[in-house]
Amino acid sequence: MAVTQSTRPASGTRDFLADDIRRREHVIGIVRDVYERYGFEPLETPAFENIETLLGKYGEEGNKLIFKILKRGEHEHTGEADLALRYDLTVPLARVVAQYQNELPRFFKRYQIQPVWRADRPARGRFREFYQCDVDVIGTTAPTVEAEILGAVSDVLLRLGFEDFSVRLNHRLVLSGLLNAAGVWASQQNDALVALDKLDKVGIEGVANEFRARGIDPAATERCLASFHQPESERPEDTLQRLERTLPQDSSVMNLREIVALVGDTPAAGRVRIDLSLARGLSYYTGAIMEVSVAQLAGSLGGGGRYDGLVGMFLGRDIPACGFSFGLERIIVVMTERSMIPDAVARAGIDVLVTIWNHETRDEALRLARELRRSGLRVDVYPEADRLAKQFKYASARNAPFVAILGDDERARGEVGLKDLRSGEQASVRRSELGATIRSRLQQTDGGR
RNA sequence: GUGGGUGUAGCUCAGGGGUAGAGCGCCGGACUGUGGCUCCGGAAGUCGCGGGUUCGAAACCCGUCACCCACCCCA
CATH class of the missing domain: 3.30.930.10 (Bira Bifunctional Protein; Domain 2)
Incomplete structure (x- = not known):
């Protein structure tokens, strides 16, 4: 060394x-x-x-x-x-x-x-x-x-x-x-x-x-x-x-x-x-x-x-x-x-992580990230087409409340998988409504930002 | 500046002359569409630095540096 x-x-x-x-x-x-x-x-x-x-x-x-x-x-x-x-x-x-x-x-x-x-x-x-x-x-x-x-x-x-x-x-x-x-x-x-x-x-x-x-x-x-x-x-x-x-x-x-x-x-x-x-x-x-x-x-x-x-x-x-x-x-x-500073203050980094489905759909992930950013969210895109497990692990480490998944099934329906990492619940959401959905869910739990 | 304490893995620490350790974290796997929980495996340390004692020092002695606590002073 x-x-x-x-x-x-x-x-x-x-x-x-x-x-x-x-x-x-x-x-x-x-x-x-x-x-x-x-x-x-x-x-x-x-x-x-x-x-x-x-x-x-x-x-x-x-x-x-x-x-x-x-x-x-x-x-x-x-x-x-x-x-x-x-x-x-x-x-x-x-x-x-x-x-x-x-x-x-x-x-x-x-x-x-x-x-x-x-x-x-x-x-x-x-x-x-x-x-x-x-x-x-x-x-x-x-x-x-x-x-x-x-x-x-x-x-x-x-x-x-x-x-x-x-x-x-x-x-x-x-x-x-x-x-x-x-x-x-x-x-x-x-x-x-x-x-x-x-x-x-x-x-x-x-x-x-x-x-x-x-x-x-x-x-x-x-x-x-x-x-x-x-x-x-x-x-x-x-x-x-x-x-x-x-x-x-x-x-x-x-x-x-x-x-x-x-x-x-x-x-x-x-x-x-x-x-x-x-x-x-x-x-x-x-x-x-x-x-x-x-x-x-x-x-x-x-x-x-x-x-x-x-x-x-x-x-x-x-x-x-x-x-x-x-x-x-x-x-x-x-x-x-005295724990007078709310935990949420320190942890509030990103709102959502967009995962990469596979090498061929990287552009799709970037487009989705752009849409979400336009709707006012703080968005990170996972840089590599890694195993989903690793992408989720990274999202957890970054304290991201949401993960967006552009899987084959969802894409075929014009939808996006949305997992709430805090509750573990996952839903399929119309892509055009994804930003609004995340924002309203954040508002419910954080009282907005 | 004065007095005391502590320096061992990324972090928190155990070991007090005879093979370098634990927990957490990290990496990989179990699990080729899903984190946290569990299990398995792995990487990682000239034991702060220099000298001395000893057949042998992470350990004992001297020095030195760094950090912590108290005092002084201050926000």
Whole structure:
């Protein structure tokens, strides 16, 4: 045998076979439909960007995870990079907004469903190439935007069949307000947030240890833990009242209050919890931040927030913006485990296989296939005049619900043998009515396509 | 990046110093007008890779790589 190489796709990437693609497109179709109902318009941007476009937008950790593309030609050996694969869909959007500022409507609502790349270590529900489904609204600081986005996101999950998701909401300025009030120095606030983000995993004690390890003042630590500690299922109203006592007249607390109130009139009603330990790693967030999760998955299904300064990094003049991003693979991981994607979605390949009776009647089979295709069916023709048993076996393997047989007897009567592989029933049908017969039988069982 | 686990047929895995195995899948046949069920037959593996110990290594030791799980970080 010849020398073989690994045929596995590169680590953290996947091949998608037909069944996978149909499953993914089923989910993407619902996401797109819901986003469009909320008035978002599609956008696509290139897989790679000039490297300066991406660097410095995601924080230190993010910079390291950007896939960089070496300069081509004689510069290759220097290791210098001038391009990079996009790391998310938000920064390319900010670039597009800056580039086309005069052509876009006053409020620009766009959705974007495309792959992004991260030089991360792969894990469950985490890939190096994965799809994000983003929605963003550019051009206003109004809290109706946060409410509509959370509404759209919840609508997507409900339409997909999720009953048990929860929305966690927080605010970058509330976080820094609380840390300031507790007396944590500005230079230590990032460290403090990283530690607080683990609150739900390591508990109060764990966070206190982290604070100590990072050299944060013990008195400040105590005040911090007091204001960040929350009962498991604290209602938003109670969290807000607590925040108002610690940070009276604070505009970011008022902003959260408005968002919580407005969300009550969207499909996200009743699912929002203010989670003070939610920090979110990306450095471009400036206001409200949010995540959506289900208990079953360690990470989140998606996250987002307000980033009023990002467009300004391209334009020199700030334009407010807020958005949310779903991880398609994470949704699919959970939906697959819970069998939430109907089997019929994955299996729906062809409607009918036309068999070849013998070498002399191949043309007859091709003509029949053409007739059936004209009637709107998805038709495969068996390529060789094999034994019928093999042709049937192939039809089964392809999950074809019907097999058409152009036998001598049938042909003599102007009919075609039609076998329903699902029930095993076989009938002889007038050739002119074959397409209509198959379509009506499919409709009965599938509710149409 | 840190810790742990696992690498044996296309897939899932058994075998723990003495002849390379099972189930599923695949191919052929029983069944020259019919898939699934059944039965019969067959193909397919330098046991991840390199070195060491041994008369003898898939097995034991060292190294290395890959994958999985947890942590970190994230969608």
